[in-house]
Amino acid sequence: MDLNTESPTPPSEAATQQSLSLEPNDPRHLALLCGQLDSHLRQIEKRLGITINNRGNQFLLSGPADQVSAAARLLQYLYAEVCQGVGLSPESLHLQLQQSGLEALDEHGAAGGQVAAIQVIRTKRASVKPRGKNQQGYVRAIKDCDINFGIGPAGTGKTYLAVACAVEALLEEKVRRILLVRPAVEAGEKLGFLPGDLSQKIDPYLRPLYDALYEMLGFETVNKYIERNVIEVAPLAFMRGRTLNNSFIILDEAQNTTREQMKMFLTRIGFGSTAVITGDATQIDLPRGVQSGLTHVSNILTEVEGISFTWFGNKDVVRHPLVQRIVEAYDAAEDRATPLDKSRP
Numbered sequence: 124m125d126l127n128t129e130s131p132t133p134p135s136e137a138a139t140q141q142s143l144s145l146e147p148n149d150p151r152h153l154a155l156l157c158g159q160l161d162s163h164l165r166q167i168e169k170r171l172g173i174t175i176n177n178r179g180n181q182f183l184l185s186g187p188a189d190q191v192s193a194a195a196r197l198l199q200y201l202y203a204e205v206c207q208g209v210g211l212s213p214e215s216l217h218l219q220l221q222q223s224g225l226e227a228l229d230e231h232g233a234a235g236g237q238v239a240a241i242q243v244i245r246t247k248r249a250s251v252k253p254r255g256k257n258q259q260g261y262v263r264a265i266k267d268c269d270i271n272f273g274i275g276p277a278g279t280g281k282t283y284l285a286v287a288c289a290v291e292a293l294l295e296e297k298v299r300r301i302l303l304v305r306p307a308v309e310a311g312e313k314l315g316f317l318p319g320d321l322s323q324k325i326d327p328y329l330r331p332l333y334d335a336l337y338e339m340l341g342f343e344t345v346n347k348y349i350e351r352n353v354i355e356v357a358p359l360a361f362m363r364g365r366t367l368n369n370s371f372i373i374l375d376e377a378q379n380t381t382r383e384q385m386k387m388f389l390t391r392i393g394f395g396s397t398a399v400i401t402g403d404a405t406q407i408d409l410p411r412g413v414q415s416g417l418t419h420v421s422n423i424l425t426e427v428e429g430i431s432f433t434w435f436g437n438k439d440v441v442r443h444p445l446v447q448r449i450v451e452a453y454d455a456a457e458d459r460a461t462p463l464d465k466s467r468p
Contacts, residue, residue: 138186139191140185140191141195142182142183143181143182143183143184144180144182145182145199152205153179158211158213162213163213166217167197167216170220171193173187173191173194201219244284244287246287246294246339246340247340247344248339248340249338251284251287253280257439258279258280258439260433261433262284262288268397268431269397270389270397271397271430272377272399272400272431272433273433274401274404274421274434275433275435276436276450278440279439280439281435282332282373282375287335288399289397290336290339290340293353298369298370298395298396299369300353300355300369301353301355302356302370302373303332304372304373305332305358305374305375306358306377307359307360329356332356332373333345359374359388360384362388362391363387365391367392367396369393370393370397372391373400374388374398375401376402378403378404378415378418379407379408379409381414382414385416385420386416402417404417404418405453
């Protein structure tokens with residue numbers, strides 16, 4: 124790909140123009156890059172405050188210099204991915220836009236046309252590509268370390284990527300089974316008595332994990348694996364006394380574990396197993412005065428060899444752009460709160 128930095132005279136001191144030629148000139152790949160009715164280009168324009176005009180593989184970017192430069196690097200990077208068969212969706216573009224103009228984009232190799240190796244998680248029904256520096260590092264850590272923590276706000280892909288890694292490991296016969304574990308703590312409401320057997324009682328708590336499994340393996344395969352105990356779902360309390368060998372264990376919503384429960388869970392890990400613990404320390408539903416096992420463990424295990432911690436931030440949110448702004452607003456309100464405010468229920 125060739126980036127032509129010779130541009131027409133800027134229309135004003137505050138704005139600049141930059142021309143960009145994307146190679147190879149492939150109409151199908153260019154259509155995927157631009158999106159239906161140029162929707163991807165309009166998304167970039169709206170988020171970066173610039174204007175993009177194109178004819179074929181020739182693009183003209185107009186706007187503030189920093190945003191234009193970031194958009195040019197982003198378009199180069201996205202086009203290289205599209206040419207390598209990686210799909211482009213509004214969601215994946217949203218995450219790339221979160222990092223436009225930041226060091227993370229350069230670390231992906233967008234600058235200068237050098238594209239980093241694409242780390243794709245392959246499952247039965249879908250291929251999952253981690254996006255952004257933190258997601259890439261998270262997946263790499265899961266494959267390298269036996270115990271991994273993913274900590275950050277909602278919508279950053281912590282649980283989804285963990286499930287994808289678990290499915291890939293199962294399909295490649297690196298593990299014999301997948302265990303999905305979650306503390307059965309009510310999220311601020313009193314749910315009352317739940318009828319049914321154990322699986323039916325904890326289904327509401329594990330629904331996000333089931334949804335990810337259905338997407339990656341299919342409904343029938345997931346049910347068959349559950350019947351054969353290849354996939355096992357259980358509340359955290361039922362892990363006591365067990366030793367889990369050759370397994371991929373995911374503990375979700377770990378911010379709702381107590382210190383004792385977290386220690387109990389971590390000491391269940393056996394040979395040939397990988398554990399991923401995910402949680403959001405800002406959404407703790409434990410009773411007042413009970414310290415979260417997730418916040419406690421993040422203070423004492425960060426230097427232990429073989430254990431990885433990945434910290435996600437607001438810019439890693441891959442859901443609707445409003446979700447990121449909501450998270451930021453809550454963080455700002457928390458920072459402004461007085462000690463008396465923070466002590467109230």
